[in-house]
Amino acid sequence: MSETKLSIVDLTKRYAAGLDPAVDRLNMQVEEGHLVALLGPSGCGKTTTLRMVAGLMDPTAGSIVVDGKEITHTPVNKRGMGMVFQSYALFPHMNVEQNVAFGLQMRQTPKAEQKKRVAAALDMVQLGHLGKRQTRELSGGQQQRIALARALVVEPTLLLLDEPLSNLDAKLRETMRTEIRSIQQRTRATTLFVTHDQDEALDMADRIAVMNGGLIEQFGSPTDVYERPQTHFVANFIGQANFLDVTIISETGPAPVAAEASYKVDVEGLGGFGAVGAKGLTGAHELVIRPHRLKVTLTGEGHDALKGTIERVSYTGDALSVAIAVGERSFNAQLLTTSGDLPRRGDTAYLSWAPEDAYLLPAAAPGKAS
Template sequence: MNNPKLSIVDLTKRYAPGLDPAVDCLSMSVEEGHLVALLGPSGCGKTTTLRMVAGLMDPTSGSIMVDGKDITQTPVHKRGMGMVFQSYALFPHMDVAQNVAFGLQMRKVGSKEQNRRVVEALDLVKLGHLAGRQVKELSGGQQQRIAIARALVVEPTLLLLDEPLSNLDAKLRENMRTEIRSIQQRTGATTLFVTHDQDEALDMADRIAVMNGGIIEQYGAPAEVYERPQTHFVADFIGQANFFASAVVADDGAAADGERSYVVDVDGFGRFGAVGAAGLAGSTHEIVVRPHRLKTSLQQPAGPFIEGVIERVSYTGDSLSLGLRAGGKELLSQMPTASSGIPRLGQTAYLSWDPADAFIIPGTAGIPHGTERPATADALAAQDVA
């Protein structure tokens, strides 16, 4: 990222003095042509961040730079952005073509050029035939696409999408995901996308910024955020997860991608393998194992395992989700279905994992897992040194 399209530096928004900031010293940069998702629960500051980038809201402090130029003080109408609102915000008193042409008129584009670009933009969203329609005659999906055409026709410096899919029904949402992604890639528009839907973010984004409480918990590629969550919140918010409080007992040598293999002592379940960043030996951390990476079998496996009782079985056709109780802990696992041998409630199952599938979350150091846990970890570490 040597030449970021957008960089946000120490951006802070405090709605009132004394209140916790809605956005707290947030910094990130977005590469040209990327689609970046701001993902988080409601109230995490993602929409506030987007509105500050758009210029609809003044930051309390910090700066926003586009193409290396500070635009923090630039008024909204001079920023040259394109935005698609959750409600689409089409102008109800204009027809489709007038809606799309509005931004061009503001830029004093000649009427011939206007017509050409409106047609082009409507063709881009495959709604060229609706140019003369009134806005209220359109379906939600069509309105959405018109809103995208209206934002893109001005060739915006940044395309900002504020939960654009949340008002569509499930089926249409799937289609629009692909549609938006393909339009974005064809136009190469650098895009900031606010969503609370992790599937949407994983599916569409080049980079995901997982936000919580006004800060970015983790910023990275979808696979990175999913496979290598840096905090408990990220692991928990994106996808399903099993967490185990573990003492990292010993470094077990190099793993793939510059990571290290470790031997961990999982709280109450014995010693397992896990991977993580260098230098974690001797500390206490949480490890995360995704349900579909938990190997579940009804026979005792050879290596270390966790024994659990099946409490919940949910069969979806191509996969089987299990809820298990093991040592007072609720665990989730997923397995491909077989035509026979479906696990039953109350049966005992054995869980294990490949060391590469258990990730030591670095951001959870020092979390008190149990009252005596740190002491035990210290003792274990001391034992190992000896």
Template sequence: MDKLSLVGLTKQYAQGIAPAVDRLDMSVEEGHLVSLLGPSGCGKTTTLRMVAGLMDPTAGQIKVDGADITNTPVHKRGMGMVFQSYALFPHMNVHENVAFGLQMRKKSKSQQDSLVKGALDMVQLGHLSKRPVKALSGGQQQRIALARALVVEPTLLLLDEPLSNLDAKLRETMRTEIRQIQQRTRATTLFVTHDQDEALAMSDRIAVMNGGLIEQFGSPTEVYERPRTRFVANFIGRANLLTVTIRGEETTPNGDSRYAVDVPGFGVHHAIGEAGLSGERTLLVRPHRLSVSPAAPGSDGIIGTVEALSYTGDSVSYSVRVGEHLFTAERLTSGPDRMSQGDRAVVSWQADDALVLPESTEE
């Protein structure tokens, strides 16, 4: 059953300007974590604030468990929210911060103590219950904010870029912890982020937003491996994108199609895609699926020059210039034939490593 349903949700701040959120439809299954992912200004935080009741929609409906809560006051929605700044009360200690929502719900002192202990143990900070929040690290404050949101057993857990103030290593640790806590509690969660790695690592489903619209809604695997638009392909992970013309199609055993595509300046190559595509389309090859090797005398194929390379420990990223196009390819550092800047290189791909996007270049 869908825990949350957004139906035609729209927010327009003023007449004559594009809506911040434009007729958005989305459903979130109970127990799932769904990420709203996109660049700044795409409407993801506006959507979250309308769900929370902190902002009124211009049009559309917000339903929880099938009931319309569009006009329900924020304090009656029973939602838990973790803000980017955590919004902890600096004059209270850890226990008092977590207990605050329970006090507002008129829970008895014994109930508060029991529930707060359980929430702090859940985030592994029970030993800090009497510590002032100002004496906590950023990661500890983030976990306290999460405990405060979960202790009231919210109808929905809303997370607004809660990891953005942490350093890179701590972000990685905390996203794992948040996901584990969410899966243990089965709290239906709406998570706002502009970080693709967070969305891919934490989500059951991802809504990729652009210009107030959802460009694609699917599992992490779907949006990464099978993006439906050029925007999604370019925003989720790194991408080599080429404009191609389809010259032929044959059906594969799994129901996909294998296409012959004309790549301007590079000849005819092959790729897979959903059936029935034609005309001018976008071809996607992820850097880790693009083969790059030193060009030997007499080499055939797409030949260019290594313009730059970036060593990241496990892999080396090569930028290969071929005419006006710059290909990006990744290779493991343990692989043979390391290349240097200025070397001649051949780039290629297998048909199964390239995807023709459904979106027409004319759309």
């Protein structure tokens, strides 16, 4: 089992008395060699958290521990961390090699060692041939990789990435997130990565901290937070989701996942369905079904299928996003495109799902007793 590299304990940041805290008693442990994504909307506290870990901002309360040593009030230049900013912050008057060597110079590393480590860092990001190039002559993706090399060359205790891909176009972002993850896994650099992009977090991270209002709503693997969200916010923020208010009728037995149970639930106006969730749930809850888990046919297959009307069809090449009205409710489904006829607006459709794909949120539905 990996050792804990970073411990954050009750970390709090208030900018002014009377205002809600930007970060509110945040607790998190990061294992050695892991990449952890701080994911959430603008203003949720993720960048503030990263800046406090880096030493660029003083916390109001709480503690930060790295390798068993508290560094909460250690100056930024004594923390030994590497940081890649959203703007990359490369020095325009220095060439590529000089930019990468800057941190080593500040640490008074011998020149021979500097040369060796700079060359290794540039080779790692596949830009060794551009060492003498001026930074203004580089593309956005190249600048991003130089900033990453500059952060890694000092062999940091932690690598901190503050939305480093946000200035790149969509295709390059996809390429660079693969490269960053590959480099991180090769170097085993323990990394905190701030992003508001759910795809980046799901693709790159070992663990995701989903933040909202200065709090961590859920901390877990990408599979955990997507397949088993613990709150409505997490289910709604990560991916797309259909929500149904249900009443639990009975617990019917074990589920495919050992810690869960199978349930019979009732949806007002639609009838009874199977679902899974944590053991011991009763009363009113929210049911979450991901759009790609819904089965849609035009022929009425399945005795439990709901009959509805297609309201919208959105074509994205390899998939269709379909909105289906069932009574007063609307369901969103995702279908793979085929060579056959595609559903059209106004078509009658039949909707069903497997019980194991309908997940009960652990908390009771808002405003309802459990």
